Amino acid sequence: MNPKNNNKVIIVSNRLPVKIERKEDGLVISPSEGGLATGLGSIYNAGNNIWVGWPGIIPQDEAEKAFITEELRALNLVPVFLTEEEILGYYEGFSNEVLWPICHYSPSYAVYDTDNWNTYVQVNEKFGQIVREYIDSEDTVWIHDYQLMLLPNVLRKQYEKLSIGYFQHIPFPPDEVFRSIPWRNELLLGILGADLTAFHTFNDAQHFLDACTHILNIPIRNNYLQIRGRSAYVEVYPMGIDFDKFNNLSKDAGVKERALEIKSYFKQRKIILSIDRLDYSKGIIQRIVAFEELLKNYPELRDQVVLYMLVVPSRDKVKQYKRLRDEIDRRVGNINSVYGSTDWTPIAYFYNSYPVEELSALYVAADVCLITSIRDGMNLVSKEYIASKEETSGVLVLSELAGASKELIDAVHVNPNSVDQISHALHFALHMSEEEKLNRMKANFDLVKKFNIHHWVEIFFARMKEIKIQQRKEFAR
Numbered sequence: 001m002n003p004k005n006n007n008k009v010i011i012v013s014n015r016l017p018v019k020i021e022r023k024e025d026g027l028v029i030s031p032s033e034g035g036l037a038t039g040l041g042s043i044y045n046a047g048n049n050i051w052v053g054w055p056g057i058i059p060q061d062e063a064e065k066a067f068i069t070e071e072l073r074a075l076n077l078v079p080v081f082l083t084e085e086e087i088l089g090y091y092e093g094f095s096n097e098v099l100w101p102i103c104h105y106s107p108s109y110a111v112y113d114t115d116n117w118n119t120y121v122q123v124n125e126k127f128g129q130i131v132r133e134y135i136d137s138e139d140t141v142w143i144h145d146y147q148l149m150l151l152p153n154v155l156r157k158q159y160e161k162l163s164i165g166y167f168q169h170i171p172f173p174p175d176e177v178f179r180s181i182p183w184r185n186e187l188l189l190g191i192l193g194a195d196l197t198a199f200h201t202f203n204d205a206q207h208f209l210d211a212c213t214h215i216l217n218i219p220i221r222n223n224y225l226q227i228r229g230r231s232a233y234v235e236v237y238p239m240g241i242d243f244d245k246f247n248n249l250s251k252d253a254g255v256k257e258r259a260l261e262i263k264s265y266f267k268q269r270k271i272i273l274s275i276d277r278l279d280y281s282k283g284i285i286q287r288i289v290a291f292e293e294l295l296k297n298y299p300e301l302r303d304q305v306v307l308y309m310l311v312v313p314s315r316d317k318v319k320q321y322k323r324l325r326d327e328i329d330r331r332v333g334n335i336n337s338v339y340g341s342t343d344w345t346p347i348a349y350f351y352n353s354y355p356v357e358e359l360s361a362l363y364v365a366a367d368v369c370l371i372t373s374i375r376d377g378m379n380l381v382s383k384e385y386i387a388s389k390e391e392t393s394g395v396l397v398l399s400e401l402a403g404a405s406k407e408l409i410d411a412v413h414v415n416p417n418s419v420d421q422i423s424h425a426l427h428f429a430l431h432m433s434e435e436e437k438l439n440r441m442k443a444n445f446d447l448v449k450k451f452n453i454h455h456w457v458e459i460f461f462a463r464m465k466e467i468k469i470q471q472r473k474e475f476a477r
């Protein structure tokens with residue numbers, strides 16, 4: 001196989017779509033089931049296309065490195081191995097202690113450290129070097145997310161005609177918040193190496209354009225700008241989910257049986273479900289406080305309702321995440337000890353990751369799905385819940401500060417910073433008529449079904465193609 005085969009698609013993201021587990025008898029590598037992996041599956045699995053990213057593991061020696069590389073190549077995946085220092089500076093330090101809090105409108109959580117910035121620059125270059133081993137000037141490269149903001153321009157410097165797309169899965173903040181980052185110019189110019197930069201919502205795209213005008217002084221024409229003689233487009237493509245997967249699972253006999261078991265375990269009490277990664281942007285504390293308000297303000301609901309809260313471990317080496325975990329433990333313990341009884345534990349809290357079948361059973365069983373993100377690029381859990389509700393009823397209570405709220409307009413929207421609003425919304429959801437539940441769910445369901453992950457990938461690539469054709473004409477002039 002000639003890796004430099006023209007017209008390939010190269011997907012690049014911080015993490016590769018694989019799970020690598022170190023078991024007693026060696027490493028086990030399996031493709032991940034994440035939404036992005038499914039959506040892009042038909043792309044990176046085809047022909048000479050590849051996906052470049054970090055395999056999430058530090059090999060013990062050269063032999064293990066070679067083994068991982070070979071196994072991954074068979075799956076069309078190319079690993080970028082990171083050292084411990086690189087993980088600390090690039091991933092934990094700069095990506096998750098500067099870009100994550102800034103893009104989630106939480107500048108007070110940001111920790112600026114020049115060494116971390118330098119490592120971020122180095123690692124983006126490292127990704128660039130690996131991509132270069134495979135690239136040909138007629139290829140299309142699709143870069144994903146904030147860990148790789150510099151990569152578009154790293155590649156652009158060498159390949160003038162390469163087709164480069166950048167999608168940011170997290171929000172883009174107002175320009176004055178982004179300005180707080182000492183290296184904001186470099187970051188913006190890094191992204192602008194792409195021909196097409198896209199976000200989940202109109203606001204994110206507008207904030208990015210504002211930053212280009214106000215920080216870089218680049219004039220904007222509607223949604224596009226000229227940089228070093230090239231056109232760069234900024235557009236909005238809200239990401240969908242693998243609708244069929246969640247919809248089919250919800251109708252699976254095993255999943256349905258498990259959902260009944262969950263219901264009966266909680267003695268048919270109403271189940272309010274929340275699922276998220278451990279993250280301060282998810283509003284987990286606000287949710288716990290709001291649930292306590294519900295129990296305080298509506299005593300008749302005590303013993304009638306359970307908050308099933310699944311928190312998936314994440315970034316546990318980053319200081320703010322450790323603190324958050326302790327805070328959740330403390331608050332959940334407090335509510336359970338104050339309100340609970342021998343027969344009823346108000347909050348069933350799990351700090352774990354579950355297989356998708358169990359998630360599906362929870363979606364089927366849940367009467368309410370509660371999402372209280374204080375800032376969220378999209379929030380795919382809200383869409384997974386809806387796709388799982390064709391046969392059972394339920395209500396989605398959704399933060400208006402999650403990207404998904406712009407699409408799922410028939411959910412019950414709340415401002416996550418108001419515990420009163422959340423607790424009233426929960427009361428409203430728990431007492432909603434079946435007819436209203438059905439009507440609201442149906443409208444959201446049709447939307448999630450239609451604008452699924454495959455649709456998202458299709459329209460992004462179609463747009464990349466159009467831009468490529470247009471730019472060829474520009475180059476020819």
Ligand code: G6P
Nearest residue numbers: 014015145146169170314315377
């Ligand atoms: C968010 C980001 C992704 C990231 C994921 C998991 O969804 O947009 O880029 O991969 O969180 O976080 P992690 O730090 O574990 O990769």
